[in-house]
Amino acid sequence: MTRVTKAEKERRVQEALQALIDGYGTSTLASHLSEKWGCTRRNALYYIKKADIRLQKDLKKVDKRDITARLINLLELNIQKSMRQNNYGAAISGIRCMKDLILDGDSKPKKFKHGRSTAYYG
Numbered sequence: 001m002t003r004v005t006k007a008e009k010e011r012r013v014q015e016a017l018q019a020l021i022d023g024y025g026t027s028t029l030a031s032h033l034s035e036k037w038g039c040t041r042r043n044a045l046y047y048i049k050k051a052d053i054r055l056q057k058d059l060k061k062v063d064k065r066d067i068t069a070r071l072i073n074l075l076e077l078n079i080q081k082s083m084r085q086n087n088y089g090a091a092i093s094g095i096r097c098m099k100d101l102i103l104d105g106d107s108k109p110k111k112f113k114h115g116r117s118t119a120y121y122g
Contacts (some may be wrong), residue, residue, distance in 0.1 A: 009020065016044075016051035026052075056104060092101075 003010070012033075019029050026048055034044040037106075075098045082091035 008025060012047045013050045016047045017054055020048070020051055020055055022045065068101065075101070 010087070016029065016033060019033075026045070029048055030041050033039075033047065034041045037044065074102040075094050079094040079098075080090050082094060084086070
């Protein structure tokens with residue numbers, strides 16, 4: 001097995017980072033990169049881990065409001081697409097996800113003594 005230069009290592013980390021940003025899963029990405037680079041799956045996972053650490057550091061620098069706004073925008077687009085395709089289950093899932101994102105888990109309706117929730121009876 002040949003050794004890899006520092007420049008090649010950096011290029012591989014950058015490639016793994018871009019793939020993670022594009023939404024590839026770790027397992028699929030490891031298989032793809034090990035085949036592409038001609039290395040073991042373990043080595044590919046090493047580069048993916050380095051890329052993931054770099055991605056996490058970058059995300060700590062980003063304002064969470066910006067990320068939340070982007071996620072809401074993507075959810076709205078997906079909900080609209082689902083509705084156009086009459087895929088109402090996916091639309092409802094998107095709406096629930098948006099509700100959880102916006103309300104941050106504090107969305108439990110309060111119950112009255114008679115069992116009705118405040119979601120319908122304010």
